[in-house]
Amino acid sequence: MQLNLSDRILKPDFQGEFTASILAAAASPDLISFAGGLPNPVSFPIPEMEAATKKVLEENGVTSLQYNATQGWPALRKWIAKRYETMGVYGVEADDIIVTNGSQQALAMFGHAFINAGDEIIVEDPTYLVALQSFHVFDPCVLTVTMNPDGIDCEELARTIAEHPKAKFAYLIPNFQNPTGLSYSQEVHDKVVEIIKNSNVMILEDNPYRELRFAGTATNSFGAELGEQCCMLGTFSKIVTPGMRIGWICVRNKELRAKLLGYKATADLHTSIFSQMVIAQYLADNDVDEHIAKTKVLYKAKSDLMVSCLRKYLPAGCELTPTEGGMFLWVTLPNNLSSVDLYRKALEKGVAICPGDPFYEYQRNVSSFRINYSNSTDEAIEKGIKILAEACEELINEQ
Numbered sequence: 001m002q003l004n005l006s007d008r009i010l011k012p013d014f015q016g017e018f019t020a021s022i023l024a025a026a027a028s029p030d031l032i033s034f035a036g037g038l039p040n041p042v043s044f045p046i047p048e049m050e051a052a053t054k055k056v057l058e059e060n061g062v063t064s065l066q067y068n069a070t071q072g073w074p075a076l077r078k079w080i081a082k083r084y085e086t087m088g089v090y091g092v093e094a095d096d097i098i099v100t101n102g103s104q105q106a107l108a109m110f111g112h113a114f115i116n117a118g119d120e121i122i123v124e125d126p127t128y129l130v131a132l133q134s135f136h137v138f139d140p141c142v143l144t145v146t147m148n149p150d151g152i153d154c155e156e157l158a159r160t161i162a163e164h165p166k167a168k169f170a171y172l173i174p175n176f177q178n179p180t181g182l183s184y185s186q187e188v189h190d191k192v193v194e195i196i197k198n199s200n201v202m203i204l205e206d207n208p209y210r211e212l213r214f215a216g217t218a219t220n221s222f223g224a225e226l227g228e229q230c231c232m233l234g235t236f237s238k239i240v241t242p243g244m245r246i247g248w249i250c251v252r253n254k255e256l257r258a259k260l261l262g263y264k265a266t267a268d269l270h271t272s273i274f275s276q277m278v279i280a281q282y283l284a285d286n287d288v289d290e291h292i293a294k295t296k297v298l299y300k301a302k303s304d305l306m307v308s309c310l311r312k313y314l315p316a317g318c319e320l321t322p323t324e325g326g327m328f329l330w331v332t333l334p335n336n337l338s339s340v341d342l343y344r345k346a347l348e349k350g351v352a353i354c355p356g357d358p359f360y361e362y363q364r365n366v367s368s369f370r371i372n373y374s375n376s377t378d379e380a381i382e383k384g385i386k387i388l389a390e391a392c393e394e395l396i397n398e399q
């Protein structure tokens with residue numbers, strides 16, 4: 001039969017091809033994969049989840065297995081709302097939260113709510129590849145603003161907004177950005193607040209890694225100063241478990257919230273109520289901060305090991321962007337060598353990395369690449385970085 005597919009789905013999907021290959025690499029037992037953004041399974045609270053699951057089924061089995069409301073389980077929304085106080089945002093109510101199928105779903109919902117074909121949106125350059133992929137579905141005109149070591153380039157952001165005052169939103173990842181691992185300094189944070197306050201641009205703040213800080217101090221969420229002008233995405237994926245697919249969006253504008261809820265109902269009726277109730281039970285019966293503290297110790301050790309292996313084995317001229325948390329390191333090859341060429345070479349040798357290209361809207365043959373440290377054993381880090389360094393050496397010698 002001939003498929004009469006929509007133009008939308010037939011559009012080339014540059015980022016999509018990479019996302020598929022990253023997930024495939026992560027699932028392949030024959031590869032050492034530094035490509036994905038996977039939490040370390042050692043950090044999964046399996047006995048605690050088992051106890052929470054048992055309790056939910058025993059005490060609330062019927063509700064947990066029935067359909068439920070689109071907005072999400074009230075006890076969970078209440079917990080999330082209160083958590084915003086740790087990010088300097090007070091007065092968030094359970095009603096402001098919509099529980100989503102991972103924060104990934106919230107990105108798609110936001111794109112659906114804001115973007116008509118040709119509408120301008122602002123993103124960091126580079127930015128999270130699957131966010132680009134989600135927004136592309138709606139055919140936006142993507143305006144990019146350079147990421148500096150201390151956060152988004154404020155002059156460029158101010159200029160972009162002055163030249164494009166109708167831009168719909170700015171998608172920002174202020175902590176341990178994916179892919180660069182960089183965070184906004186307080187100075188950059190304050191400047192962004194001023195620029196956005198004087199504009200009609202909404203901020204979509206994505207913050208999956210904020211709680212994984214093992215050095216330095218975090219800035220508040222932009223929602224602390226910007227109120228309704230900032231929608232905040234969050235997730236349990238990086239701090240508890242990604243497999244339950246529980247994320248959220250905090251939307252303090254009532255009209256927008258109603259529209260997002262209407263759309264979510266058509267997409268999936270609601271996020272798994274069973275997963276929501278189990279996570280809520282887990283949070284009620286356990287100290288999640290203690291759990292996160294242990295995870296951070298683990299990730300700091302992994303990051304330290306990977307950084308020292310990179311410094312030891314990588315050929316001269318490679319540059320490393322240090323990080324104070326999160327899951328990723330960002331490495332730049334010398335002499336404008338292509339990270340896609342490195343990606344292919346390393347894959348042949350059994351190591352997967354994520355080349356820089358899909359994180360950029362426009363730039364190609366990028367020299368930087370992203371590597372993940374959270375999900376590898378120490379042996380795999382040592383072995384994998386040695387192989388990666390060999391591949392770099394070969395690439396440099398072939399030039």
Ligand SMILES: Cc1ncc(COP(=O)(O)O)c(C=O)c1O
Nearest residue numbers: 037102103104128178235237247
């Ligand atoms: C910046 C960013 N946003 C959103 C997501 C999606 O996370 P999830 O859907 O698991 O909450 C990720 C996942 O890696 C991410 O890095």
